[in-house]
Amino acid sequence: MKKVTSMLIGLGFTISSSVSYAQNSPKPIEAFSLNEVRLTRGAFLHAQQKDLDYILSLNADRLLAPYRKEAGLPVKAPAYGNWESSGLDGHIGGHYLSALALMYASTDDKRLKEKLDYCIAELALCQQQNKNGYVGGIPNGKIFWERIGKGDIDGSGFGLNNTWVPLYNIHKLFAGLRDAYLIGGNQKAKEVLIHLTDWFCNLIAPLNDTQIQQMLKTEHGGMNEVLADVYVITQQNKYLDVAERMSHQAILAPLVSHEDKLTGLHANTQIPKVIGFERIAELKNRQDWHSASEYFWQNVTQKRSVAFGGNSYREHFNATNDFKPMLESNQGPETCNSYNMLKLTKALFLHEPKSSYIDFYERTLYNHILSSQHPEHGGLVYFTPIRPQHYRVYSDAQKGFWCCVGSGIENHGKYAELIYAHDDRNIWVNLFMPSQLDWKERGIRFIQKTDFPNQESTVIQLSLKQTQKFKLFLRKPFWLNSEKLLVKVNNQSQYLTVDAQGYVSLEKTWKNGDKIQLALPMQTRLEQLPDGSNWYAFAHGPIILAAATDSLDLKGLVADDSRMGHEAMGKLYPINQAPVLVGSQNAVIASLKPLKNQPLAYKIENPNLFFTQKTSLILKPFYQLHDARYMMYWPLMNANEVSQHQEKLKAEEQADIILRQKTVDWISLGEQQPEADHAFDGKQTRVGGSIGNFWRSTTAWMSYKLNNPDLKSKAIEITILKDSKAHAFEVWLNDTLTQKVETSTENGKSQVFTIDLGENILMQKSIQIKIVATGENGSGAIQSIRLVK
Structure with a gap:
């Protein structure tokens, strides 16, 4: 059995264990810890630095404010807004701990360590104030957790006891404390984590398995994973048992x-x-x-x-x-x-x-x-649409606190985590990034020099304290069209056969100064959507190429602090007006013209492109394309099919275009973000359905807030799915009973009720709609609520 400390280093992050899945399974290998690998140049190093700036721009006291508030301590600075003040209070604070630890390990920037230590000390103080091991930023958390401990569990969709994903929220703190200890080296974080885990285990101990599974119907992050990690840290089986219960x-x-x-x-x-x-x-x-x-x-x-x-x-x-x-x-x-x-x-x-x-x-x-x-x-992206000629929205560091901001500040601080891996004596080279590896235990240093993907090769220089024998595994990527790899060792060429795992191996007694060169020839290809439809993306090696079409009407390009600011709400260009690739795959690829002095940039020219706006477009790596509408996926067809294709798409979109034009605001009931965006609240509610066809019903009441920013709305449309039972409910707008609704039992897919807004409601920018069930069968399955012009 390896020592626990050895098992933890792998998290560098990933906890490794001497336990294998079966007696004949391969021995697990380990990732190098982040402080053993350094990026040396290129796009990933640039992104890492931008993320470092982003992390340092955040005010720790503002992120800690929800924790101090819930502990009954005076806040040192007002909490951030956006998701940090609308129900998911404190979730970024957990991500922040992880981001600080990851970036500190990747850069050794002492400012990060100081912030990390400060945050842990503050959280320890909050925990001490709570007196029972709990620490969290969840609004009214003490009342919420008391209900859970008593088995009072009302979970549906994303809400647990009318609280927005509280288990998901606290998981970020669990994970942040774990990372602060294992990666950031903060011993106090370990104490806070174990006390917090004990509190949680004691809280759910009285619950039976049915109650636990009911609780797990709501989004809860990776609670089972982090509880298992606490077991590895402590070697106490009780934590692993709870991890299994929380699966x-x-x-x-x-x-x-x-x-x-x-x-x-x-x-x-x-x-x-x-x-x-x-x-x-x-x-x-x-x-x-x-x-x-x-x-x-x-x-x-x-x-x-x-x-x-x-x-x-x-x-x-x-x-x-x-x-x-x-x-x-x-x-x-x-x-x-x-x-x-x-x-x-x-x-x-x-x-x-x-x-x-x-x-x-x-x-x-x-x-x-x-x-x-x-x-x-350095702004971070939530959604990346593949819709033709749409765009992405970026966060403002001081205004946007979405989930993808939390994971985003972690993402760009751990690029080096899997460039290399190792077992007791051998090394795997997985990614082709300019980097330096220092395996101090073995006295091995790797310096990988490359400008990949702009350069179709990489060179690894070995610096050894003493001559030693080991295997070097080099990955053969899927995009390399060869069954063998061309490798040079000290300028001596050899074609190596790829093994069943997709690697070639070099085993020799290595000496200081040895050099390995790996050829990585790339070709451009078209990749089809997985459903087999005639939509394709350009790829060159591992790099996806896309083309900017224009930069018009990029509404909310850098998001404000509104609840839905992460969504690209600008004009949707009709799909039938998107560029079309004309010809066979081979013909389209052959038509690409490389641009001088612009690596991985190509011009698509007629006759292999049909686009009414321009005669040509420029392809370039998608990761370089920003602040513009773009084409990532393209329809591919012959010239005779283009007109028919466009007419078909136009007809399919017509009804949707009309609906979008008259819509001021819209809620798809039963979907997490639309409901959270519109301040869902309710009692005795249920959700069901599937994507595009979700619904929520209630036997008591449920409410939302609709946005009417330009005062253009005239009515509300409520769509309800029909079933064999009759349903009845009242519609209250801004605390005024506006209409009583009764559904029929006729067969059919759905029924739409239109409710005119009264004179007072017409002039309100925010409209609360409350559905109050009045019949014995409840409200029925309400699919959508739409505010219309």
Whole structure:
């Protein structure tokens, strides 16, 4: 058994263990800790520095204000706004601890360590004030947790006892404390973490398994994972037992059976659960749980992810055979999803070092994570739409506090986490980044020199204190069209055969000054959407290429502090007016003209492009494309199909265009962000349905706030799904009973009720709508509430 300290170093982060899944499974390898690897140049180093500036610009006392408030201590500075003051108070504070620890390990910047130590001391003070081990920023947290401890659990969708994802929120603190200890080296963080964990374990101890699973229906982050990590830190089995109890069986069971039940589920709610399944599989020797995690990874990466590595639209998993809704939506893949998918990918790779894991990791790192930060002001992205000619929105460091800001400040501080990996004596080279590795225990230094992807090769220079023998594993990426790799060792060429794991190995007695050169020839190709439709993205090696079309009407490009500021709300260009690639794949690729002195930049020219606005467009790496509308996915067809294609898309969009034109505000009931954006509250409510067809019902009441900023609204439309029962409810607007509604029992998909706004309501910029059930069958399944002109 390895020492616990050794197991923790792997978190550099990833906790490794001597426990294997089966007797014949390969021995887990370890990632190097972040303080052993340094970026030396290039786009990732630039992004790291921008993130460092972002982190340092944040006011620790403002982030800590929710914790001091809930502990009954005077706040030292007012809390930040946006999500930090609208129900998810304190969640960024947890991410901030992780970000400080990660960036400190990556840079050794002492300012970060000072801030980290200060935050931990403040949290310890809050914990001491609470007297029971609890510390948190959740509004009215003491009352909330008291209800949970008594088994009073009303969980539906994202709300638990009418509190916005409280378990998700506190998970960020658990993870931040863990990272502060393991990565940041703060011993006090360990004490706070263990006291907090004891409090949580004691809180849920009286609950039976049914109550626990009811609680887990709401988004809860990776609580099972972090509890398992506390077990590794303490070696106390009780924490691992609680970690297993906190694993959501409704998600786990189908995955164990390799059943795909993911369509329509909130994507980022599920991914952290699976990270926890994999952690517990490692520690409890559960091959079935590991197989479940692997199946999930295969399903999401191969069937649900688009070319840049992201997945989901409107935060939910779409159907694997229909990506059309994602193509149409301005809410494309969420950055948090990729943040967590990379965590899962890393865990699976460290169990079995297969190049296919790193292929996905590399794709997502370059094209989603790197592109999610603005290279100048450092703002962070929530949604990355693939809708033709739409755009992304960036955060303002002092105004935007979305979930993707929290994960974002972590993302760009840990780029070096998986460039290299090792076992007791051998080294894996996974990514081609300019970097330096110092394995001090072995007296080995690697200096990787490259300008990849602008350069199609990399060079590794060895600096050794003494001659020693080990294997060097070099990854063969999927985009390299060869069964062998061309490798030069001290300028001597050799073609090496790729093994079953997708690596070539060099074993020799290495000496100081040895040099390894790896050829990485890349080609441009078209990648089709996973559903097989005729939409394609350009890729060159691992790099996704996209084209800017214009920079008009980029509404909210840098978001304000509004609740929905993270969404690109500017004009939606009709999809039938998007550029079309004309011809065969080979013809389109052959038509690309490289631009001089602009690496990875190409011009698409007629006759292989049909675009009414311009005669040509410029492709370049997506991670370099900012502040513009863009094309990432393109329809591909022959010249005779173009007119028919455009007319078909125009007809399909017409009804939607008319609906959008008359809409002032809109709530899709049962979906997490739309409901949170509109201040959902309620009692005795239920949710159901699937993406595009969600609903919420109540047997008591539920309420929302609608936005009428320009005072143009005239009515509210309520869409309710029909069923075999009659339903009745009252509609109250701004505390005034406005209309009574009764539904029929006729067969049909839905029924729309239009409620005219009274004179007083017409002049209100904020309209509260309250649905009060009056019949014995409740309100029925309400699908949407729309404020219309």
